Amino acid sequence: MSSIVISGDTSGAITLSAPAVAGTNTVTLPAATGTVQVSGNMPAFSVYAGSNSAGQTSATFAKVALNTETFDTANAFDATTNYRFQPTVAGYYQINASIYITAASNLSAYQLTFYKNGASYTAPNYSTTVLAGIILSGSVLIYLNGSTDYLELYAYAATVAGTWVITAGSNTTMSGSLVRSA
Amino acid sequence: MYEKIIVLYPELADFNFASGVIVLQNDSDGKGDYIAKWEHPTLAKPTDEELA
Numbered sequence: 001m002s003s004i005v006i007s008g009d010t011s012g013a014i015t016l017s018a019p020a021v022a023g024t025n026t027v028t029l030p031a032a033t034g035t036v037q038v039s040g041n042m043p044a045f046s047v048y049a050g051s052n053s054a055g056q057t058s059a060t061f062a063k064v065a066l067n068t069e070t071f072d073t074a075n076a077f078d079a080t081t082n083y084r085f086q087p088t089v090a091g092y093y094q095i096n097a098s099i100y101i102t103a104a105s106n107l108s109a110y111q112l113t114f115y116k117n118g119a120s121y122t123a124p125n126y127s128t129t130v131l132a133g134i135i136l137s138g139s140v141l142i143y144l145n146g147s148t149d150y151l152e153l154y155a156y157a158a159t160v161a162g163t164w165v166i167t168a169g170s171n172t173t174m175s176g177s178l179v180r181s182a
Numbered sequence: 183m184y185e186k187i188i189v190l191y192p193e194l195a196d197f198n199f200a201s202g203v204i205v206l207q208n209d210s211d212g213k214g215d216y217i218a219k220w221e222h223p224t225l226a227k228p229t230d231e232e233l234a
Contacts, residue, residue: 053210056208057183057184057185057206057208057215058184058185059184059199059200059206060183060184060199060206060207060208060215061205061206061207061208061218062207062208062210063207063208063209063210063211064210065210081211082211083210109198109200111200120202120205123200126200154207156199156200158199158200
């Protein structure tokens with residue numbers, strides 16, 4: 001027998017198959033209750049800003065328009081309208097992000113902030129060192145309920161004068177994946 | 183938005199707007215800046231007329 005089929009009570013089936021490769025291997029399941037995680041239920045994504053977002057007002061939180069996908073295995077990232085990650089699998093997600101911001105007349109304060117469900121969730125960094133530009137980085141391990149919860153990336157900056165820019169490219173990016181199901 | 187608030191309340195020029203007490207926000211949806219939160223202990227939230 002090369003596979004075992006377990007049928008659902010009403011519909012569906014799961015097939016456990018051994019590879020057609022010589023040798024004996026062992027899969028040990030833990031003595032615990034939970035959902036087995038396989039690639040099909042572990043969303044992962046990587047996106048970046050494909051264009052500059054100029055003219056940002058001083059002292060304002062601006063959503064980062066992450067409009068270009070490198071990959072999005074579960075189609076859970078909206079890179080067109082809302083620039084948000086809203087997975088359909090509940091669990092704990094490791095999220096990493098960076099933002100490259102600049103200002104012609106220097107930045108006077110800046111911060112990377114993760115927003116959950118439209119409100120600030122965590123701001124891993126904040127600085128007031130005056131400079132022309134900086135790449136901010138941050139990460140968070142966050143629970144998303146697999147239905148209504150969503151995550152967005154915001155940049156905050158105050159300037160010495162004038163506006164500031166969220167600069168496109170590989171320095172303005174966000175990526176993440178499920179590390180533990182609910 | 184920020185410039186209008188500072189004209190209205192010059193004392194906020196040195197205020198830390200990243201603190202979360204007053205949150206000015208732009209959701210990159212084409213609708214521009216707005217006041218997402220105003221919890222300043224003494225200054226009243228500006229009205230739409232004052233910000234127009």
